[in-house]
Structures are given as structure tokens and as C-alpha cells.
Amino acid sequence: MAATEQGAIDLYYWPTPNGWKITIMLEECGLPYTIHPINIGKGDQFKPEFLAISPNNKMPAIVDPDGPGGEPISVFESGAILQYLGRKTGKFYPSDERRRVEVEQWLFWQMGGFGPMLGQTHHFRIYAPEQVPYAVQRYTNETNRLYGVLDKRLADREFVAGDYSIADMAIMPWAKLWERQGQNIEDFPNVKRWLEALLARPAVKRGLDVNAADRAATNLRDPAVQAVLFGQRARS
Numbered sequence: 734m735a736a737t738e739q740g741a742i743d744l745y746y747w748p749t750p751n752g753w754k755i756t757i758m759l760e761e762c763g764l765p766y767t768i769h770p771i772n773i774g775k776g777d778q779f780k781p782e783f784l785a786i787s788p789n790n791k792m793p794a795i796v797d798p799d800g801p802g803g804e805p806i807s808v809f810e811s812g813a814i815l816q817y818l819g820r821k822t823g824k825f826y827p828s829d830e831r832r833r834v835e836v837e838q839w840l841f842w843q844m845g846g847f848g849p850m851l852g853q854t855h856h857f858r859i860y861a862p863e864q865v866p867y868a869v870q871r872y873t874n875e876t877n878r879l880y881g882v883l884d885k886r887l888a889d890r891e892f893v894a895g896d897y898s899i900a901d902m903a904i905m906p907w908a909k910l911w912e913r914q915g916q917n918i919e920d921f922p923n924v925k926r927w928l929e930a931l932l933a934r935p936a937v938k939r940g941l942d943v944n945a946a947d948r949a950a951t952n953l954r955d956p957a958v959q960a961v962l963f964g965q966r967a968r969s
């Protein structure tokens with residue numbers, strides 16, 4: 734494990750869209766953090782010490798040594814982590830109730846729809862060991878519908894929900910992978926403009942760059958990696 738800077742947040746991470754949400758937020762907030770790689774292709778997510786903070790065996794997860802009351806706190810689920818960091822710093826997550834609800838609607842839209850559906854699109858278009866045309870069509874179409882919703886939302890505003898917020902940080906890492914989701918970004922000009930603006934932010938670039946080489950090292954078409962990620966595991 735890497736040496737931890739005093740007060741630094743421990744981030745359990747692998748460079749994927751859900752992981753990037755958190756490196757981007759930490760970079761945007763200027764919070765110190767220490768990366769603990771969770772190699773999901775090798776099964777680090779099933780280690781008991783990781784399950785103790787992330788019982789759903791998925792990264793990202795954080796441990797903030799300076800949590801509420803000055804005591805450590807662990808948080809799993811990327812949406813909950815973004816909300817926690819937003820409350821902790823007072824940044825990118827408004828405290829005004831109307832503005833907060835606006836952000837939360839789009840954060841949960843990502844957590845409950847845009848993320849899970851696009852994840853299945855990746856699975857059936859790229860990783861599935863057998864071609865299932867119905868599944869490819871079903872998830873590619875649903876992805877297309879979701880991009881349409883996002884494009885409409887962005888037609889008359891710069892960001893998804895008021896000012897730049899954790900909602901943008903949650904959605905963008907998935908939207909930047911439109912090509913592998915069978916989409917044409919030219920069909921969604923407002924998403925394209927928003928995506929380009931976010932990808933130009935220095936903190937976003939730094940966040941997307943964290944341990945980038947690890948991404949190339951995980952071949953999700955490798956049967957050994959697939960056995961870890963797509964095989965059902967008995968829980969101890």
C-alpha cells in the first residue's frame with residue numbers, strides 16, 4: 734500500500750468510469766488523496782479487507798481519516814462518495830434545497846440509468862463471450878434514448894444541473910465512451926459541446942490520467958479476467 738499523506742483520503746480505485754468520477758472530484762476540490770489500486774481483473778475486489786469497506790465488491794470506495802467528528806469514515810458507491818465529498822467541501826453540490834434537488838435528480842439518473850444501462854451496452858457489444866443480438870440491440874437502443882434525454886437537457890444550459898456539479902462529474906466519464914456504446918456523438922450536438930468543455934478542464938484531465946496505464950493492462954476480453962469479473966462468486 735502507498736504511504737498515506739497526513740489527512741489524505743484513501744481512494745480504492747481502478748481507472749474506469751466509476752473510478753474517474755472520484756479522481757475528478759478530488760482533483761476539482763484540491764483534496765489530497767492516496768490511490769490504492771483495486772485490480773478488478775485480478776480479483777482484488779473480493780479480498781476481505783476491501784469487502785470490509787465495500788461489501789458489494791466494487792470500486793470505487795474511500796476512507797476519509799478525517800470524517801464526521803474527526804473520526805475515520807468509509808464510503809462505497811460512487812454517487813454516495815460524490816455527495817459525501819460535496820458536503821465535506823461545500824463544493825460542486827449546492828446546499829440550497831432547490832439547487833441540491835436539481836443536482837440529485839441528475840446524479841441519480843446517472844446512478845440508476847445512464848451508468849448501469851451503458852455498462853450492459855459495453856458488456857454485450859464488447860465483452861460478452863457469445864453474441865446476443867437481442868441484448869446488443871436492447872441496450873444500444875436504451876443508450877441512444879438516454880443520450881437523447883441528456884442532449885435535450887443540455888440544449889439550453891451549460892451544465893446538467895445549474896453550475897458545474899457532481900452530476901456532470903458522474904455523467905461525463907460514461908459519456909466520453911460514446912463510440913464503444915455504438916453512438917454517434919454528432920447526433921447529440923449539445924452533449925458533444927458539454928463533453929468537450931468538461932474534457933478541457935485541467936482537473937478533469939488529471940483525474941482521467943490517474944493510473945491510466947492500468948486500464949490498458951486489463952484486457953476484459955481475456956477469459957481469465959472474464960472469469961473474475963463475470964463469474965458468479967460464492968460469498969464467504
Ligand SMILES: N[C@@H](CCC(=O)N[C@@H](CS)C(=O)NCC(=O)O)C(=O)O
Binds near residue numbers: 778792810812961962
Ligand atoms: N454502483 C457502483 C458501481 C461500481 C462498479 O460497477 N464498479 C466496477 C468497475 S466500473 C467494479 O468494481 N467491478 C468489479 C466487479 O464487478 O467484481 C458505483 O457507482 O460505485
